[in-house]
Amino acid sequence: MRAAVLDIGSNSIKLVIGEKAGDDINILESLKNVVPIGRNTFFRGRIAQETINQTISLLEKYQQRLAEYDVKEVMIIATTAVREAANRDMFVDTVRRKTGLKVEVLNVGDVVYYIDAFLSHKLKKKYPIHQKDLLIVELGAGSVDISVLEKGFTQMSVGIPVGTLRLKNFMNSLDGSIQEIYEAVEEYITNEILYVKKSIPHLKLDDVIVVDENYSGYLNHFLSGRRKPSEFFEFRIKESDELLAKLTESYPETVAATYKVPADVVETMTGYAIIVNKIFRLTKNKYIYILETSLAEAVLANMIFKLELVQENNKTNQLISVAQNLCGKFKLDLNHGRHVAALSSSLFNQLKDTLGLKDEDLIYLTLAAYLHDIGMFINNRTHHKHSEYVISSLNLFRLTEEEMNIIACIARYHRKGAPSSAHLLYNTLASEHQILVQKLSALLRIANALDRSHKQKIKKIEVVLTSKGDVNIVAHASGNLLLERAFFKDKKELFEEITGNRVTLTLKTRDAQEKSDDRH
């Protein structure tokens, strides 16, 4: 299989064409050209027209390469520089109109997801990534993306807007002695990185992995006694100090000449060294691993080996892991969340054909089930409305903004008023997504009602469809189910409204085989 990734980065646009060669990827072409999108976005807020034109003309050239290798699987990704540009949508649209290429703007979580999947594939023998608790740091020109992985499951991912290019510009804007400037920059970064520490207070790390493609290749120029490092190597805290000292001992030009490193690399490498140094200080690790690879290669590996990724670490499970972590952070009843998710999922699977749902829709329902009460953190009154905006502000990987809004709406409609075009967020959704929200929130209402007591009394549910299309839910349970039954009566209405069919509940308790028909 052959695939290609076009990576619209902060400083350059890359094309990587690769082909599966056993367990490896044979890189056929690797092209890179400088396009200053990051400079535009970070310092002027938007991508200049000239830069857009430059991008398009380069992409057109790259398309010729795609034809030369008959590549059909192509992904065009963009990161921070495009993501944060005020004219992002116009940029994406212009590129699509002029080249036919659809740019996928990745968020922080996406980047980490790809890197993680790639790492586990690439390092599997050398380093069992899914048995460790890790901090993975991806150092870019625009931002530093950090994610926490526990035994292969993402706990959180954050993007900190202190990339190397931004730091350089920030440092240039400071008016002070060199020493003062470094102190200021350190304080600035410390605050940003401390956020990670505060978010996961129990954080215990086995290792830190820094992913970087721009600077690692030059490390041996600075470090005494280091040969050219391999792709994955230990970087010691002493070396981090040595690097920072040497990078800042003189003007960039002098440093460049002394250590035979291009001057433009030296200019931004200082930021790299400060960030890495700071990570050492925060994690108190004696060494960190540096992995020299690019996002484009990671995405390419994902495309080529997509079927061979470890199942248990797939996207759904990763997202569930993050959702569970959020439950902890927002002090939600995790058992309830997990149970509602399980009931929802069961309903979904048994009713998906009736409702015309696709398998990939399940993840929205699952995440909404975990997070539907997240608004309680703000206030228990109208907490469904709080849930809506909290969820829509979250950043989960491999999910677009629209998808996050779908989840937010499903969660919002787990109680009270039904979806209505008078509701702002719901109204922004595409019409097919509005229908989806209606169907999934109808299922969530029933599932949530069935655990109204938060005691997980219902162990299993079966759906029986009558010839008229009516739905009978047979629930196997134990204990007092009065509350569940009462709420079911109330919450099934939305489902009946949108399907036009009746829903009934049959409760089967272990002790009494109690039967209750609930017809209207």
Added chain:
Amino acid sequence: MTGIDPKEKFIARDLSWLMFNERVLEEAADISNPLLERVKFLAIFTSNLDEFYMVRLAGLKRLIDSGYNHKDKFGYLPAEIFAEVKKQADGLTKKFYEIYHNKIKKDLEKNKVYFKTCEDLTPDQEREVRKYFETTLFPIITPMAVDQGHPFPILPSKTVAFAVNVLRADKPHLAIIPIPKNVPRFMRLPSERGETNFILIEEILRTHLKNFFRGYQLQEHTLFRVMRDSELYVAEEFTDDLLIAIEEEVKKRMRAKVVHLEIEKSCASEFLDILCQGLEFPKEEVVSIGGTLDLTCLFELIPFIDNPALSYREYKPAKIEYENIFERISQGDFMVHLPFQSFYPTIDLIRTAALDPNVLAIKMTLYRTNEDSAIIKALMDAAGHKKQVTVLVEIKARFDEEKNIKWAKQLEDAGCHVIYGIANIKIHLKMTLIVRKEEERIRRYVHLSTGNYNEKTARVYTDIGYFTANDDFARDISDVFNVITGYSLPSPWKRIVSSPYDMRKYFFDLIDREIENQKKFKNGSIRAKMNSLEDVAMIEKLYEASNAGVKIKLVIRGICCLVPGVAAQSENIEVKSIVGRFLEHTRIMIFNNNGSPRVFLSSADWMSRNFDSRIELLFEIYKEDMRDHLQYIHDMCWKDNLKSRLLTPERKYIRQKDNEERFNFQERMISYYGSYSGPS
């Protein structure tokens, strides 16, 4: 070594080149060469010299005119080197005509080949000549008057023309009659059996001049020939479209400054004054010729003389046996040594690729190619078969600009992506990359060469082509294409070294290693073969190596600015030049590397332009049999004593002594490959 006058250390480039052309001339005089080959050497000599006038001499004149007055890297001021070059060139021209008149013409006569004038024609011949004049020449010639209303006509470079002084009502008028270029310079005359008779068309015109000026009184006349500055002035960095800019400049070349003027010896001084005024050329630089002007026309003569005994013994380039070129390359890398082996695999590669349904893309560079090139046709076919064809055309290849523009446009029309070179740098490397789908995997085939993709010169130039399917090569070459076309920034390469990036330094490192080895193991040695050695830094480096005791053997056909065998400078350097049947064009570099030699092929000579302003390629040969074979080739060159001259510390090229066993490298190679199927 610093502080020494560069004149002491180096041979000036232009003087060295003139010495090379002198060696060509010597081949014309050498009676051991077949007669028609000697005629060809004469023609080559004179066409070489024409180019030299239009490029080098023109450049010097430009420098002088601009008032530039600094010494060049060889220690000469522009006026100083100009005077020296002019003296040498005029001397060579004199020698050339001596050989033509006293040797070649006489030897041709011995073989019953005669050049006639109108005075000594038979009646039959005279009738034919008159008929030819009336039906062919007269209708296509228009004399051009020069007077106040008609300025001196613009004559393109290399035009031969009559200047005629005519009188009407006692008033003198000047007229110009250019010798037409669209008819052969020689007319073949009806002849007795076994004889071949020719007459030059200017002789026919000379007799019939009066026909053009009825009503005028014919006074004196002379033939003259102009040569113009041929440099193109393109401000490349400010040009959007290099193709259009070069097209425009080529047109302007017609009106460029005259840099060389030849006239017939018989021309009267006052008449020459008028001519020089009209052409804006200094009278003191005019060269008087006692004989036929512009003997490049001797090339035309050769096909007319049907006598195989007067040419080199025929040979057939050895074939490389295989069924399918892709399969052959997949079996292992191999080389083709031109012209001893056939050029066919190269053409076959492109042709097969054009038709092969699994081939996705073909990329290649073209610098100089021939008319009706099978390669160009195959590329157009490939584009027709919906393959991605990218051709990097160097339209700045000197004197081939117009030709290159023509076929580059044809390629474009056929659907190829044509990239017309890049600003300020010439693409001189020769490479081809073919992308092929094999069982859903990509396999890439690479051809690299020391010489051009030119079917004609492939019969005359010695070159080495290298075929490989090694993917490291393919990646590098693919990357070179991406860099040249501006598609990508360069990334580190595994198998190739390229200029203008790091080739000079790479060689310096290799030489340094030989110096080290010499110190440690006493076995530092460098053997190299190339066309020209002119880069001063490289020469200094070689001197350094020589002084350290490294043994250096150089086979350099053309320019060599290094002075070998000089105490405390180049005692350990020997230089020889082979000028023979084939034009030596391979570039091989061999470094002893403490007994496990490293062997390289390259598209580059060791000239500053190759290192600094051209894109060139150097690559190492790792396969042992091929490495051995390239060393064998160099050794055989070194053994040659028939077509070689040694460069002496006194800066003279001398033939080797007669008492050694006679050995001709090129002839040996013909027989060698004749019973040889090449390294497998």
